[in-house]
Amino acid sequence: NWSILSQDEQALAEILLKAGQAHLFDEWDAPGTNDELKHAFFAHVERLHRTYPFPGGLLAYIERARRLLAGSAAGANSLDDWVPTVPEGEVLKPGSEEFSNWEAVGEAELSATAFVLVAGGLGERLGYSGIKVALPTEMTTETSYLEFYCNYLVALGMMKGKGKVPPLAIMVSDDTHDRTLAVLQANDFFGFPRDQLTLMKQEKVPALMDNNARIARPSRGTKGVDDVRYAIDCKPHGHGDVHSLLHSTGLARRWEEDGLKWVVFFQDTNALAFFPLAAALAVSARRDLAVNSLAIPRVPKQAIGAITRLTRTSGTETQVMIVNVEYNQLDPLLRAAGSGEGDTADPATGHSPYPGNINQLIFALTPYVATLEKTHGVMAEFVNPKYADGARTVFKKPTRLECMMQDFPKVLGPEAKVGFTSLPAWFSFSPVKNNIADAAKALESGTPPGGAATGEADQYFAYAEQLRLLGCRVMQAPTEGYAGVSVSLGPRVVIAPSIALTYHDLRAIFVHPEKVSIDAAATLVIRGTGKVEVDSITLEGALILSVGQGTTVVLKDLTLKNKGHIVRPLSGKEESDEVSRMRGYRLVKMEELRIQAPPNAGRLFLTAQGTLTHEKDLSAKGSAATQS
Ligand code: UGB
Numbered sequence: 001n002w003s004i005l006s007q008d009e010q011a012l013a014e015i016l017l018k019a020g021q022a023h024l025f026d027e028w029d030a031p032g033t034n035d036e037l038k039h040a041f042f043a044h045v046e047r048l049h050r051t052y053p054f055p056g057g058l059l060a061y062i063e064r065a066r067r068l069l070a071g072s073a074a075g076a077n078s079l080d081d082w083v084p085t086v087p088e089g090e091v092l093k094p095g096s097e098e099f100s101n102w103e104a105v106g107e108a109e110l111s112a113t114a115f116v117l118v119a120g121g122l123g124e125r126l127g128y129s130g131i132k133v134a135l136p137t138e139m140t141t142e143t144s145y146l147e148f149y150c151n152y153l154v155a156l157g158m159m160k161g162k163g164k165v166p167p168l169a170i171m172v173s174d175d176t177h178d179r180t181l182a183v184l185q186a187n188d189f190f191g192f193p194r195d196q197l198t199l200m201k202q203e204k205v206p207a208l209m210d211n212n213a214r215i216a217r218p219s220r221g222t223k224g225v226d227d228v229r230y231a232i233d234c235k236p237h238g239h240g241d242v243h244s245l246l247h248s249t250g251l252a253r254r255w256e257e258d259g260l261k262w263v264v265f266f267q268d269t270n271a272l273a274f275f276p277l278a279a280a281l282a283v284s285a286r287r288d289l290a291v292n293s294l295a296i297p298r299v300p301k302q303a304i305g306a307i308t309r310l311t312r313t314s315g316t317e318t319q320v321m322i323v324n325v326e327y328n329q330l331d332p333l334l335r336a337a338g339s340g341e342g343d344t345a346d347p348a349t350g351h352s353p354y355p356g357n358i359n360q361l362i363f364a365l366t367p368y369v370a371t372l373e374k375t376h377g378v379m380a381e382f383v384n385p386k387y388a389d390g391a392r393t394v395f396k397k398p399t400r401l402e403c404m405m406q407d408f409p410k411v412l413g414p415e416a417k418v419g420f421t422s423l424p425a426w427f428s429f430s431p432v433k434n435n436i437a438d439a440a441k442a443l444e445s446g447t448p449p450g451g452a453a454t455g456e457a458d459q460y461f462a463y464a465e466q467l468r469l470l471g472c473r474v475m476q477a478p479t480e481g482y483a484g485v486s487v488s489l490g491p492r493v494v495i496a497p498s499i500a501l502t503y504h505d506l507r508a509i510f511v512h513p514e515k516v517s518i519d520a521a522a523t524l525v526i527r528g529t530g531k532v533e534v535d536s537i538t539l540e541g542a543l544i545l546s547v548g549q550g551t552t553v554v555l556k557d558l559t560l561k562n563k564g565h566i567v568r569p570l571s572g573k574e575e576s577d578e579v580s581r582m583r584g585y586r587l588v589k590m591e592e593l594r595i596q597a598p599p600n601a602g603r604l605f606l607t608a609q610g611t612l613t614h615e616k617d618l619s620a621k622g623s624a625a626t627q628s
Contacts, residue, residue, distance in 0.1 A: 004031045009042040012049065019062040021215050027229040037230035044232060051203035053237065053244035054378045061205060065213035065401050068383040073211050073392040078382065079310070079325065079333050086353045087309035087322045089295065089420035090283045092276070094427045094503060095469030099279055103504050106282030110501075111161035112261040113281065114365070116246065117149060118239040118405065119180060119268040120173030120202045126452075127435045129578060131179045135432060136579055137271040138456040139587040140492045140565065141525055145269050146183055150190035152274050152497040158529070159501055167260075169198045169251055171242045177201050200249055202241040204234035207398035216398035233398055239359075240403025244377030252372055256365045261285075263368060265361040265405055269432040271459045273360055275466075276428040278502050280362055280421040290367040290416035291409050293324065296425040298356030300345050302447045305406065306330050306354035307420045322418040324357040324406040328384075355422045358429040359406055367416050368408075375411050379403035426465060430458035436584055440484025452582040453487045463493035464518070466506055471513035475520035482569055482584030489567050489585075490520045491539075496527035499547075510534045523565045523592065530597060540564075542592035545606070548599030555606045563590035 002010050016024060028038065049057040056063075071078075092099050123132045133146040143151070150168075157165030172180050181199060184190070189197065209216040216233040218225050225231045242265065246252040255263065262281060266273045276294055284292040295307050305324040312319045325333055331342040346353045385399035409418045425448065432455040434442060439451025448454065464474045477490030500506045509526075510516060515536035518524060523542035526532050530547030533554045541562030547553045567585050570576050580586045593610055603615045 004035050004038065005042070008046070009039070012042050012045045015049065015058055016045065016215075019059050020212060021062070023214055024217070024232070034227065034230065037227055041230040041232070047203070048206060048232070048234070052205060053202070053241050053248075054381075055376070058206070061401065062213045062215075064381060065208055065383065066211075068381065068401065069208070069211045069213060069385070072383055072385060075392075077329065077332060077336075078380075079329060080336070081312045081314070082310040082333070083312070083337050084308045084310055084325065084333055084354075087307055087355075087420065089307070089355060089422060090287070091422045092279055092283075094275075094423065094466065100504060100507075102279040102282040103502055104282075105285065106278035106280065107160060107502065107504065109262060109281035109285055110156055110278055111164070111166070112259070114167045114251075114255040114260050114263045115149075115153060115169070116242060116263060116265045117168065117170045117268065118242055118265060120171050120176055120236060120239065120241070121268065122173075122175040122236075123268075123433065125434050125438065126432065126582075128582065131176045131183070132268045132432070133176075133180060134183050135269060135452070136456075138459050138492070138494060139579070139583075140460075140523055141494050141527070143494075144183070145271065146180070147187065147190045148271060148497075149266075149273075150192045152501070154191050155497040155501060158498070159505075165193050165196050167196045167198070167251075167255060168192065169200055169246065169249075171200050171202055171239070171245060173202045173236055174204060175236070198249065198251060200242075200245040200251075202237065202245060205237045205400050207233040207235045207400050209395060209398045211393060235398070235400040236402075237400065238402035239405045240379035240381075240407060242405050243372065243375075243379060243408060247372040247377040252365065252369050256369045261365055263363045263365055265359070265363070267359055267431060269455065270358070270360070270429060271455065272426075272428050272430055272462050274497070274501070275462060275503070276421070276423045278504075279423070283419070283421045284362045284364065287419055288364075288417055289362070289419045290364045290412060291418045292362040293355075293406065293418075293420045294358050294360040294362070294428060295355035295420045295422040296358055296429050297349070297351040297422065298354060299447050300343050300352045301327070301331075301445070302352075302356060303327050303442075303450070305357035305359075306343075306352060307357050308333075308354055320414075321409055322420075323409045324359075324404070325354075326404075330354070355420050356425075356429075357406060358431075360428075361406060361408075363408070367412065371408075371412055371416075378411075379405075379407050380410055426458060426462055430455050430462075436483050436485060436582055443485060449485055451485055452579070453482055453485045453489075453584060456583065457487035457489050460489065460492045460494070463495055464491055466503055467493065467510060467513070467516065467518070469503075470507055470510050472510060472516035472518065473514075474516075474518045477520040480567070480569075485584060491518045491522040491524065492565065493518070493523075494525045494527075496525075498529050499526050499532055512536060521564060521566070528597070530599065542589070544592050544594045545597070546595070547597045548601065550600035551597050552603045553595075553597045553606055553612065554603065557608050558606055558610065559608060560593055560610060562593060564592065565589050 136142045207216040218233045308325045381401040386396040388394040433450040439449035442449045479486045479488045517538045519540040522539040525544045528547035529549040530551040535556040538559040542564040604612045
């Protein structure tokens with residue numbers, strides 16, 4: 001009895017009935033009872049129908065889901081006819097002359113780049129109560145991922161872009177939109193110009209409870225749901241939505257019209273994301289790549305996809321694409337192709353012969369925009385239900401269709417060049433995706449843990465290792481275990497993007513690397529918007545240096561010893577905050593030298609006494625800074 005429904009609501013009801021969703025009305029009350037919940041239900045259905053990012057609304061979604069679920073139940077694999085081989089790509093070695101040459105070429109490309117952060121995921125595997133981009137990248141400065149990314153892009157605009165900050169689009173979802181905006185607003189957008197920042201919201205899709213693609217209701221007791229009889233369970237549709245959003249908002253086109261050449265996609269928690277960027281952009285430019293995937297040597301069974309060259313022959317026609325194969329599909333694909341061992345290591349390297357996808361993608365804007373015009377950003381969808389029975393008819397929990405941003409090469413024309421740039425993991429990839437227990441399990445099984453502790457340790461290491469490559473003497477702390485996750489947390493080197501964006505920039509700062517010695521337990525933080533030259537320094541404590549704009553601080557003959565910062569494991573009973581519990585330790589700041597060099601102060605020297613001295617007063621005593 002639809003008498004209480006508006007015409008629009010009735011039309012939506014027809015669509016649901018046509019899509020085989022009559023069960024949704026099974027337990028509805030008679031007209032007159034709970035009518036407001038019925039109207040709210042249809043308002044939600046209307047939104048789902050309208051915002052489904054691909055053409056055809058809910059009907060198309062359900063029809064496609066039925067087809068994909070039938071294939072999945074029959075054990076079909078979308079890669080069935082494809083033969084995998086290892087693709088060709090560029091393998092770079094940071095610190096090498098060749099790497100520096102690539103970086104030098106890529107620096108010019110940095111200012112012709114737009115950025116897209118996909119941050120719609122809630123990070124269920126991590127189990128964090130907040131949004132992932134609000135997590136600290138490390139505990140020494142407690143800079144959050146969002147702040148770090150904004151700082152990087154602002155610095156990029158200032159240092160390489162003649163003052164113009166590159167555009168940033170952040171894809172958020174219902175799960176992350178409000179909290180992402182709140183963090184940005186509470187921090188004055190971390191200095192990011194408002195007109196260069198766009199939040200794009202991806203909508204969820206209905207969850208499906210069986211092979212007939214019947215839409216699921218939320219389980220009883222779900223937060224925010226008054227009465228599950230009038231509600232629909234929804235789930236994220238995957239990061240592949242980013243392409244339809246960049247099309248529908250017109251952003252990609254606008255960037256191209258503004259003369260930009262590249263768009264870089266990156267993930268919510270990878271503090272190493274930008275180290276490889278300049279060099280990888282150079283590879284894109286020199287090789288004329290429409291798509292360039294950043295990659296790392298992949299540990300077999302590591303939960304990252306593999307960049308693969310896939311070939312399919314049908315009659316006289318041969319199709320080739322270079323694309324990511326997800327980790328759960330790689331092993332069966334390799335076995336089906338006759339590699340009996342599946343996803344295993346090349347004995348010569350100890351790594352999978354297939355480069356690991358870190359889902360950081362560089363697209364050339366012109367072919368990207370042209371393809372969006374044709375496809376509207378529609379991506380291939382897939383379904384991945386977890387079955388509760390051998391006959392593959394019962395799901396452990398509702399599933400949904402998903403799509404992935406790295407599948408874009410599948411919709412590109414055959415003329416488009418697709419490649420990858422591989423760099424060591426220490427230099428480019430350490431995401432925070434797993435809770436501490438799962439991180440410990442991954443470590444035990446020999447794959448990278450992807451936890452909060454490793455994300456932090458790897459960030460310090462990436463700076464320390466680059467200083468080593470420059471020729472500095474930088475010790476490394478022994479590995480310690482925290483709740484089963486082993487990490488080496490020292491020295492803790494953090495150099496803000498506003499000070500150095502590239503390896504090349506670090507080289508310009510550490511002018512006499514042979515005169516730099518950093519102890520394993522030391523802390524070195526350099527930040528601010530001024531300039532720094534590290535001439536000669538022996539660091540056995542904590543130094544936190546901040547330099548104001550228009551000032552250059554030269555660290556010369558500085559020997560610093562203080563109690564510094566120490567890492568203290570959490571004892572089982574200790575009350576602690578969530579970010580410490582995720583790590584299994586706390587950072588205790590015992591003692592530090594904190595130097596704040598004022599702006600526009602010319603050239604100052606931080607010397608043996610640990611005080612700032614004007615160049616002209618070097619022989620006399622005098623301090624121009626605040627310190628504690
Ligand atoms: N994300 C969204 O913005 N919206 C969504 O609906 C879902 C996610 P996950 P995933 O680099 O370690 C990918 O969940 O998808 C954002 C690659 O597929 O962390 O399991 C989310 O906020 C895989 O090939 O990763 O695996 C986050 O920023 C491999 O490279 C990002 O998308 C793996 O990443 C990734 O989401 C990896």
